[in-house]
Amino acid sequence: MKIFKIMLLCVFIGCIGCSQISKSLEEKRAHATWEAEQYPWAFNPINTESQLQLCQALGISTDDEFCHVDSPMKHQDIYEKMQEHFPINKTMYSEVEAKLGHYPHSREETRQPDGTLVGIRYAYRLSEYEGACIYFQVNLADNQTIERIGTSGLGTGPSPTTCGPTD
Numbered sequence: 001m002k003i004f005k006i007m008l009l010c011v012f013i014g015c016i017g018c019s020q021i022s023k024s025l026e027e028k029r030a031h032a033t034w035e036a037e038q039y040p041w042a043f044n045p046i047n048t049e050s051q052l053q054l055c056q057a058l059g060i061s062t063d064d065e066f067c068h069v070d071s072p073m074k075h076q077d078i079y080e081k082m083q084e085h086f087p088i089n090k091t092m093y094s095e096v097e098a099k100l101g102h103y104p105h106s107r108e109e110t111r112q113p114d115g116t117l118v119g120i121r122y123a124y125r126l127s128e129y130e131g132a133c134i135y136f137q138v139n140l141a142d143n144q145t146i147e148r149i150g151t152s153g154l155g156t157g158p159s160p161t162t163c164g165p166t167d
Contacts, residue, residue: 045072046127079151125163133163
């Protein structure tokens with residue numbers, strides 16, 4: 001009888017453990033689905049039209065892997081190409097504006113409570129995904145040099161609704 005109770009207890013504990021594992025996996029799947037809905041650019045490739053327009057705007061050869069339409073391109077790939085194409089501390093914002101100015105974009109200023117300007121960045125939407133922004137932060141010393149390039153991503157706070165002007 002004692003062995004039977006021990007076996008029954010082991011089965012009971014095993015069932016509880018299995019149900020907890022199942023519940024945990026279900027929660028992870030639900031969270032992954034939520035992330036894919038909130039941040040589609042992080043999981044889905046950009047469309048071919050966006051990809052080709054960006055290649056043309058940057059003057060990138062169709063031989064470049066970035067411009068191969070049979071290679072799925074994601075928002076992260078755009079971010080990496082921007083870092084490559086516009087080297088930090090060597091690129092003037094006017095160069096970015098000359099190549100990307102026809103894309104939706106806006107200027108964002110960060111100020112301290114007393115009104116002191118502490119940051120200027122330009123947010124560009126370079127694909128069909130609303131809220132998938134590439135940010136070019138300008139050096140305040142000369143108001144021209146790009147000192148940082150950033151991107152919308154998971155864990156960067158609430159998903160922006162627009163990267164360009166709000167009308």
